[in-house]
Amino acid sequence: MKFASALLSFLAIATLGSAAPSPRPGRDGGDNDRSSSSHSHTRTRTRGSGPRTSSSEDSMMPTTSSASSTQTSASCADGVTSSATSTSTSEAAKSTSKTGSGSAGEADAVGALYFTTNNPDTNNIIVGSISSNGNVTFAHAVSTQGKGEHNNDGGRTGADATFSNNLLVVHDSKRLLATANTKSNTVVLFEIDAKDATKLTMLGAPVDSEGDYPSSLAFNAAGDKLCVMNAGERATIFCYDVAEEGLQPQASSLRDIPGYNQTARVPYGPSNTASAISFTEDGSALVVAVKGTLSPPSPGFLAAWPVESDGSLAQNPTVIENVDGKGLSFSLTPVPGRNAFVSADFASAVDVFDFSGPLADVSAREGTTSVDIDGELSLCWSTYSAGVDRYYLAAPPSALVVEVELDEKLKPTVIARHTVVEGSANVDLVAANVKGNNFIFTLLTNTLGVAVLSIDGPGQTSLVGVTDLKDVLADAGAPIRPNYMQGLAVYIKP
DSSP, X not given: OHHHXXXXXXXXXXXXXXXXXXXXXXXXXXXXXXXXXXSOOEEEEOOOSSSOOOOHHHHHSOOOSOTTTOEEOOOTTTTOOOOSOOOOOOSOOTTBOSSBXXXXXXXXXXXXXXXXXXXXXXOEEEEEXXXXXXXXXEEEEEEOSSOOOOOBSTTOOOSOTTSOSOSEEEETTTTEEEEEETTTTEEEEEEEOSXXXXXXXXXXXXXXXXSSOEEEEEEOTTSSEEEEEEOSSSOEEEEEEEETTEEEXXXXXXXXXXXXXXXXXXXXXXXXXXXXEEEOTTSSEEEEEEOOBTBTTBOOEEEEXXXXXXXXXXXXXXXXXXXXXXXXXOOOEEXXXXXXXEEEETTTEEEEEEOSSOGGGXXXXXXXXXXXXXXXXOOOEEEEXXXXXXEEEEEGGGTEEEEEEEOTTOOEEEEEEEEOOTXXXXXXXXEEEETTEEEEEEEETTTXXXXXXEEEETTEEEEEEEEEOHHHHHHHTOOOOTTTOEEEEEEEOO
8 A cells, every 4th residue: 555655646746836946958147157058069869769759657747838937857756755853953973073983883894884964954974884694783973074955856855865876985995985065065085994894084175076066976997086976057077086185176177067957056856957977887988867857758868078098088078868768867887897887767767878889879889778667667776786697776756676687788677676665765775795695775765764685686685674763863963854865885894
């Protein structure tokens, strides 16, 4: 019954009213306006036999008299309600210091889990120890020395707090963690202690993101470069050198995201918002995914900047339009050994993009495809488990994780659907191998918890447990609000 209610709520797609900022082509002028219209971009289109047909979601949407004043869209938050009470303290966590924090993990801890509160009063990284059986225990909160902010979803305060993936990222071999303060427009870097993964030490100080609303981050493979995606009106990408003393801005790396039409600092969506940033596996390009719209049907795109031989970014990206699939790509999960990405598409699809050759040919490759998933699922986050060679996509309104397999030609097939916790919105998720066992860790943002699933084999999972954080975070003085927490990563000691 709970599942049916959530699904019906999701299908009753909301119309965002005129009180929200109105998307329009281009951006307002002024000193901060760096419109992409002055740049030239190579544009390619993904394969397809013709125009995309409307899904049943599209047909249920109310029509509007003015596209410029009202936007209609589905969301990963539709059908999700909050069942937790926000803590109100505005003080930093008691165990937090400006440069680091003490250890509070379990005796048998083999790693740590991290996510951000994204709180507008004070943003913290919540740290939990991971035991050998996959259980997560709250350790402490570490200040990011900045503030977070929920996106503008028309006042719903939905589970998809930033409309993005990878607000917090970890580089395993370098033992580095990076995250962003969406309200403060800053990026911050930490070192993970080699002996105690719950101990974080800030390297340097927070640095300017050079844009509005930084909501996705990516390390390169070497871990010596970090890039940020800004999803607000100043929609840009910007990169830093990673040094022992902290992040060193690369002034020449600032680039506009092309064709972007947000007109306020906080992005309004989820349609027409930037989703994720990632380097291709071979490091030859830096890619940003931007969503389209369901109604009227308008495809999203990927913008891919070639990485030059000296490590700098090309001035202009290749823009890859997605007209074969739904065009609402929400994530970018690398496909190991194939120089490709799997993307959760929140119009109930899984998208695959094949970057195994020249950027201009991405759309023509057989591996670039999109497959609809039955059930009108709203899919927004994705992860990969090397232990079973499967991809897992989060569907928050349905409390599901969808398991997907790729064949040798990169064609995706849905293998199974796994219920996490009914009534909870499972958002960011990450798969990890812990002492030979495979697990999925996922945030339950409306109930303020972390769920752990054991991957028992292909097509099989079981719930290990749920860590309820409502009371412990209140006791720790770490302010957190339902449907604000975002960004999830783990570090497992070698």
